[in-house]
Amino acid sequence: MRLVAAAVAALVMVGVADARTWRIRAGEGAEQALQTALIEASPGDTVRIGRGRFELSSGLSLNVDRVTIRGEGEGRSILSFDTQRRGAEGLLVTADDVVLRDFAVENARGDAIKVRDCDGITIQGVRVEWTRGPNENNGAYGLYPVNCSNVMIRDSIARGASDAGIYVGQSRNIIVRDNLAEFNVAGIEIENSFNADVFGNRATNNTGGVLVFDLPGLPQQGGHSVRVFDNEIVGNNTANFAPAGNIVATVPAGTGVLIMANRDVHVFDNEIADHGTINVLVTSYRAEFTDPNYNPLPRNIMIRNNAFGNVGYAPVGDLAALAQLGLGMPDVVWDGATLYSVGGTPRSESVRIVMRDNRSTRNRTGSFLSLGLPVAGSPFTEAAPDANFPPLLPLEEPEEVEIDD
Amino acid sequence: MIRALIAACAVLACVASATAQAPARVNDAAITAARPAATWAAYGFFRDAGAREPTARVTPYDLNTALYSDGALKFRYVYIPAGAQAQYNGDGVFEFPVGTVLIKTFAFAEDMRTPEQNVRFLETRLLIRRESGWVALPYVWNEAQTEARYSPIGADLPVSFSNEEGQAIALDWHVPNVNECSGCHVRNGEVEPIGPSARNLNRDFAYADGEANQIGHWNSLGLLSPLPASASPRVPNAYDASAPLADRARAYLDVNCAHCHNPAGPAHTSGLDLSWSQDDPSRWGVLKRPVAAGRGSAGFEFSIEPGHPERSILLHRMQSTDPGVMMPELGRTLVDERGVALIREWIAGMDGSGSPSERN
Secondary structure: OHHHHHHHHHHHHHHHHOOOEEEEOOOOOHHHHHHHHHHHOOOOOEEEEOOEEEEOOEEEEEOOOOOEEEOOOOOOEEEEOOOOOEEEEEEEEOOOOEEEEOOEEEOOOOEEEEEEEEEEEEEEOOEEEOOOOOOOOOOOEEEEEEEEEEEEEEOOEEEOOOOEEEEEEOOEEEEEEOOEEEOOOEEEEEEOOEEEEEEOOEEEOOOEEEEEEOOOOOOOOOOEEEEEEOOEEEOOOOOOOOOOOOHHHHOOOOEEEEEEOOEEEEEEOOEEEOEOOEEEEEEOOOOOOOOOOOOOOOEEEEEEOOEEOOEOOOOOHHHHHHHHOOOOOOOEEEOOOOEEEEOOEEEEOOOOEEEEOOEEOOOOOOOEEEOOOOEOOOOHHHOOOEOOOOOOOOOOOOOOOOOOO | OHHHHHHHHHHHHHHHHHHHOOOOOOOHHHHHOOOOOOEHHHHOOEOOOOOOOEOOOEEEEOOOOOOOOOOOEEEEEEEOOOOOOEEOOOOOEOEOOOOOEEEEEEEEEOEOOOOOOOEEEEEEEEEEEEOOEEEEEEEEEOOOOOOEEEOOOOEEEEEEEEOOOOOEEEEEEEEOOHHHHHHHOEEOOEEOOOOOEHHHHOOEEEEOOEEEEHHHHHHHOOOEEOOOOOOOOOOOOOOOOOOOHHHHHHHHHHHHOOOOOOOOOOOHHHOOOOOOOOOOOOOOOEOOOOOOOHHHHOOOOEOEOOOOHHHEHHHHHHOOOOOOOOOOOOOOOOOOHHHHHHHHHHHHOEOOOOOEOOOO
């Protein structure tokens, strides 16, 4: 019996040492070969996707830890879902320590790449795209890790998502760096997540550039500790094409950065310019909710050392009313709420919003406006606008996110 | 050692008898082997190649309310190895011993108005309880209906039949691959059975030796212990008009949706919990806003808007066959018209709190 156990152990060792490479060529039988490889791969294996278009009728799925799926480049190895008949996403990953590199997912019927319930996911040099451009019938999310720890998304491209191009939801320890997100409703969205660094990205031609949201009624909420820095967030003026009912459908076209609920969000050293409505909007969650554990207020928000450009020249949505009041559109708007109500019981919160050391092509320091709405979700008719800068309170910056390779 | 010898003898006996006639007993070694058997017959669950006559200890069962699968017939059996028993559990699925196999065959009759005649088996799915947990193994039947082969990659089978209304239906039956199996059969990251809970098994079944309650029958066969002192919970048949509408609707959602939409299931990140045991209406969708529905929302605000089935996302997604919109995401190509009618009626009659309105 002991001999048998030793033999089994030896086999496992060999398996590790002899990580296999599966090579998948485009053409007839490619779909079955690819899905077979994703099922039969062992931990440590690499599945290489060759050059060309892979026409796929069903969503792909991977449920093996430590597998790498690697193509020849986002322009060369293309997983095409033009004729997809089955599956709610293009590629679904439900395993740990998976690496996705150098391929594209085009025109998935639902989400493009979803990664669920994992510890360790790297997405690098991947393109997800709906090639017809903004359209409400496009899938919701491009790159979509949810309930994952240790998420790295870098050097990737997301285009045309009817919700968010790069969406990290209910996750922990996240780096989103050096990506291009364009022609999505939300370029990059960090939602109900803890500890995220979002830097070096370009978000342009979306409805909203970078969103940091927290929503009620979800298994993980209380989003916090998000740093948005060194990004180029410019010209996000695409008309909102999200299907109504989704939270991003409420984002006004022409929004640079939108922070909703959450605590400890620091936005610094970014270029945020050319937004028809607003460069930075800091708001509470405005819809009704019943979740007693939810806090709809944004608090401990730092906005510093950003370079603001032109803004407010074509405001959309509720903020357009400000322009009609003759108030020039500022760079940063905060709804001003420090109170909220749970089941009729009022709760108050020490809300610190700090804005310092910004610069602007329009004025020296960037401009600020509090709408002075007393309670989260108050109608805009109750606004008591106040353009004075909030006090310069010290706010501790969240720690740098580190992810082991 | 003695046990190993006995097992070896049992295998030999199977082989020997197979040469004469079909095996008389289940092949436990095939069940617990690391590699799935290539052909279905190797397990010996049935006396005949067509899998109509179960071997001893292979016990048929039905559920009060079943998952909709394009209207397919389903034949379910449980096999529990000799000397072992499932442990009763009033809340979820029973705790089954290692070596248990849950067997489910999907089939269509040529004319579904006469479901006993001209029945074609499509696939048989096995859930096997190993030491390391459950594994899901799909087997696909051949045209001649003489053999089913292990097919981890799944399959697509063209099927045509007349449905219960006599309409001609043609569809591509999709046998799920092993990943797709776990797309539904996962709780907390582990593969789990869905159907055989006390509440869904608690009904009568017409056994060869007479009708009996399934839970009591399993107990009398020694497959299940111990029984609770009080009555077992029970969900109604979703289409039993004598049961309360809300219970029927919740039973339907429990079976058709809650395998994913529960706090430990694949759709837990949606925050929507359609489990039978969930008693907070906002958690099962009443005035709950979508999170990641995308175009699945169809422009509506809430999963369930009481009184307004036409504006409820849950119903909309039940009525879709678009892979980016439909719910469940897998397992059907048609709309479950009876299920849709049930849920529509339930939502239409709901007051703002999610309770049934007073109606005369």
